[in-house]
Amino acid sequence: MISIRTSLSLIFLLAVTNSRAETISDITQAVTINSYSNFHTGLFVADGNSRGFTDGASPRVPAYQHDPARDFIRDTFLALGYDTWLDPFSFNSYLEDGQFYDYQGCNNVIGVKWGSGGTNIYIVGAHYDSVDSGQSGINFLCPGADDNASGVAGMLESARAIQNYTFRDTIIFIAFDAEEKDYRGSKHFVDTHLTDTPGATNSMLFYKPLIKSMVNLDMIAYNDPANGDQIVLGSRKKNLTDSPLSLALEAAVLSYTTLVPFRDGGYNASDHLAFYDAGIAAIHVIEHDLEDYWNSSPPFIENPHYHKATDSIDQAGYISYPYATEVTKSITGYLCEQAGVILPATLIPTVTTNTFEICWSNTPGVAYSLYGTEGLSPSNLWTFLQHMPATNVQTELAVQIDLNTSTQHIFKVISE
Numbered sequence: 001m002i003s004i005r006t007s008l009s010l011i012f013l014l015a016v017t018n019s020r021a022e023t024i025s026d027i028t029q030a031v032t033i034n035s036y037s038n039f040h041t042g043l044f045v046a047d048g049n050s051r052g053f054t055d056g057a058s059p060r061v062p063a064y065q066h067d068p069a070r071d072f073i074r075d076t077f078l079a080l081g082y083d084t085w086l087d088p089f090s091f092n093s094y095l096e097d098g099q100f101y102d103y104q105g106c107n108n109v110i111g112v113k114w115g116s117g118g119t120n121i122y123i124v125g126a127h128y129d130s131v132d133s134g135q136s137g138i139n140f141l142c143p144g145a146d147d148n149a150s151g152v153a154g155m156l157e158s159a160r161a162i163q164n165y166t167f168r169d170t171i172i173f174i175a176f177d178a179e180e181k182d183y184r185g186s187k188h189f190v191d192t193h194l195t196d197t198p199g200a201t202n203s204m205l206f207y208k209p210l211i212k213s214m215v216n217l218d219m220i221a222y223n224d225p226a227n228g229d230q231i232v233l234g235s236r237k238k239n240l241t242d243s244p245l246s247l248a249l250e251a252a253v254l255s256y257t258t259l260v261p262f263r264d265g266g267y268n269a270s271d272h273l274a275f276y277d278a279g280i281a282a283i284h285v286i287e288h289d290l291e292d293y294w295n296s297s298p299p300f301i302e303n304p305h306y307h308k309a310t311d312s313i314d315q316a317g318y319i320s321y322p323y324a325t326e327v328t329k330s331i332t333g334y335l336c337e338q339a340g341v342i343l344p345a346t347l348i349p350t351v352t353t354n355t356f357e358i359c360w361s362n363t364p365g366v367a368y369s370l371y372g373t374e375g376l377s378p379s380n381l382w383t384f385l386q387h388m389p390a391t392n393v394q395t396e397l398a399v400q401i402d403l404n405t406s407t408q409h410i411f412k413v414i415s416e
């Protein structure tokens with residue numbers, strides 16, 4: 001429960017590796033099928049598994065693989081070095097099959113990657129509970145491989161891909177509980193951990209106006225053969241599909257993946273809803289459907305295993321890791337762009353002219369300083385050489401060093 005902010009500056013160690021500055025595309029390429037699938041299979045997605053709750057009398061509590069999945073997510077956030085905590089909640093008088101039940105022992109799982117100096121907040125969420133046999137019309141165990149281990153795995157893989165980078169702004173990853181119980185987990189988080197009072201904030205209470213977007217990943221691993229390689233950016237409102245968030249995600253899909261983005265509206269049934277209702281830009285990223293899931297009549301679900309026992313990794317040809325991995329790349333690129341990843345500097349030697357260049361993609365809103373030292377010892381004094389003021393645009397910055405006149409031996413660039 002302890003929150004530690006990362007230091008406000010980052011030292012870029014220079015090394016002769018690439019001949020160009022590192023880019024956001026390089027980070028998205030670190031999202032891999034292998035790593036995604038490891039997270040996915042760690043979430044209990046095989047035949048007979050369930051991340052649901054007990055049946056029968058109140059209180060209904062986590063059953064089957066629910067809490068082991070919760071702990072897997074928590075341990076992953078901890079291993080990635082994020083400020084990690086459980087967000088416990090319960091709710092009473094929940095109507096199910098004509099009767100009221102109390103639910104206890106629920107937990108959202110939160111992993112915070114604190115920003116370096118920036119004040120904005122970006123949220124990525126995905127629910128980890130699956131439908132359970134206590135729910136209406138469901139009398140079997142549901143592994144929820146697509147709904148929604150797929151979204152959780154995408155969130156974890158994105159969190160892994162960016163773990164070693166410093167960001168200007170703060171990113172909050174949330175694995176929601178009880179989405180299948182009328183989105184109780186996301187409602188609890190919005191009610192309990194967001195505030196309109198700036199002075200009231202702390203490491204577990206966030207100032208609402210600083211939250212610039214909430215991206216909800218719910219069902220991202222079924223690549224419908226009738227609509228191959230398309231990904232829906234589902235806005236809440238039917239006719240408002242060109243919000244800045246929707247357009248930014250569309251651009252990220254086009255920049256970093258092989259998928260075809262599809263801006264659609266009317267997506268009003270998942271964990272983005274509570275954030276949207278709180279006035280926050282929020283969107284549902286979901287595998288492609290010809291019509292929206294919830295507003296067509298009768299309800300039109302493309303995924304043939306939706307809320308079935310066969311929503312399982314054991315279903316041959318069903319879960320597409322290549323597709324889900326592409327979706328994850330787009331989220332990763334979006335986060336890098338919006339939350340302002342501070343990319344490391346690259347040393348580019350130009351031997352013929354006895355110069356070298358220190359080169360990097362600057363992050364908008366971040367200033368940099370160049371330092372040099374005459375010795376190789378870490379205890380040597382660093383001499384300030386040059387200041388690079390913050391700009392509003394993403395551009396490549398470079399500093400040329402003339403080795404004929406420079407008395408410095410090593411250099412570093414520090415973001416401010």
Ligand SMILES: [Zn+2]
Binds near residue numbers: 148179218219270
């Ligand atoms: Zn779902």
